[in-house]
Amino acid sequence: MRLGLAANRLHHARPDAALFRWLRASGAGIRALDIGLHAVGRTFDAIVERDALAGHTGLQRYPYGREGGLMTLVAEIVGLGxxxxxxxxxxxxxxxxxxxxxxEAVALKRQCVIQGKPFLSTVASARDFIESERLHAGLPADPGADDLHAFEQQTLALIAHDAMKPKMLEFVERHFDLLSRFHARVATGTTGQLLNDLAWQRGWPLDxxxxxRFKSGPLGGDAQIADLVLSGRCQRAVFFEDPHVARQHEADIQLLERAVTTVTDTVACLTSPAVADRWAQAAARRAAMP
Structure with missing residues (x-):
């Protein structure tokens, strides 16, 4: 497995920065899975300077961002052989x-969504991904990731743009029992109504x-959920975005995305149906372990 890796300056400038918190938490899994990390210039330099992945041979250096490093990651997400x-x-x-x-940063996320590949923009998301891949590889669960799987104490946001609402319904239908374990679920207006109707059809108590349900996205629902994220009342988001259409409320969407990255250690975000399905399968496997 090969992952592109980049971190804005704040996240690699100090020994306790987000990049190093992730590598300390997930380093054993990265080594066990032999994951190649293709790191843009300054991110690579920071890892080497701090000796943050000692002994791992899968770290590769890409050019600095100003020299096209992030652009190269975009092209390689699309695929160049x-x-x-x-x-x-x-x-x-x-x-x-x-x-x-x-x-190039916006295109990187967009192409990950289009290609159905993980775009991991927070420490929690990156930790969660490594734990999921450990489980898919048949490795034992990492006790250090127990906090990410304490669903009974978490609130889950389920958000889907218009063209992706059928995909969201299919995802929830497939993983209804797992998603029902969460302490609470929140959604913007139309998506929330569709999900409630699905749950009632499956026997969820009608009362x-x-x-x-919050307001619809264009009327402020994204901003309402962003407030939950920032105040520590939402710990996971499943966000099915349609990357092919212009959105009239683009600023609200970006607000929610920025809220998630602001609280980088505490919120994990899943950005496409393929990525969300793989996570859910791993989470179900973990829950079934003795």
Missing amino acids: PARTLDGVVYLIDPVDPSSIFP QSWTQ
């Missing part, structure tokens, strides 16, 4: 760093909502 295709990206974002909204 067997030797130059990435399986996903860890991009630890500082939401107030101007480079986080450069065209109880399966998910709490």
Whole structure:
């Protein structure tokens, strides 16, 4: 497996920065899975300087961002042949760093969504991904990831743009029992109503909502859920985005995404049906372990 890797300056400038918190938490899994990390210039330099992946031979250096390193990651997410295709990206974002909204940064996420590959923009998401891949590889669960799987104490946001609402319903239908373990579920208006109707059809008590509905996205629902994220009341988001259409409420969508990256250690985000399905399968496997 090959992952692109980049971190905005805030996330690699200090020994306790987000990049190093992730590598300390997930380093054993990265080594066990022999994951290749294809790191953009300054991110690579910071890892080597701190000796943060000692003994791991899968770390490769790409050019600095200003020399096209992030652009190269975009091309390799799309795929440039067997030797130059990435399986996903860890991009630890500082939401107030101007480079986080450069065209290559936006394109990197967009292509991950289009290609159905993980775009991991928070420490929690990156930790969660490594744990999921450990489980798919038949490795034992990492006790250090127990906090990510304490679903009974977490709130889950389920968000889907119009063209992706059928995919969201299919995802919830496939993994209904797992998703019902969460302490609470929240959604924007139309998606929330569709999910409640699905739950009631499956036998959920008719006098109880399966998910709490907020306003629709264009009317402020994304902002309401962003507030839950920032206040520590939402720990996971499944966000099925349609990358092929312009959105009138693009600013609201970006607000929610920026909220998630602001609280990088505490919120994991799944950005496409393929990625969400793979996570759910791993989570179910973990729950069934003795």
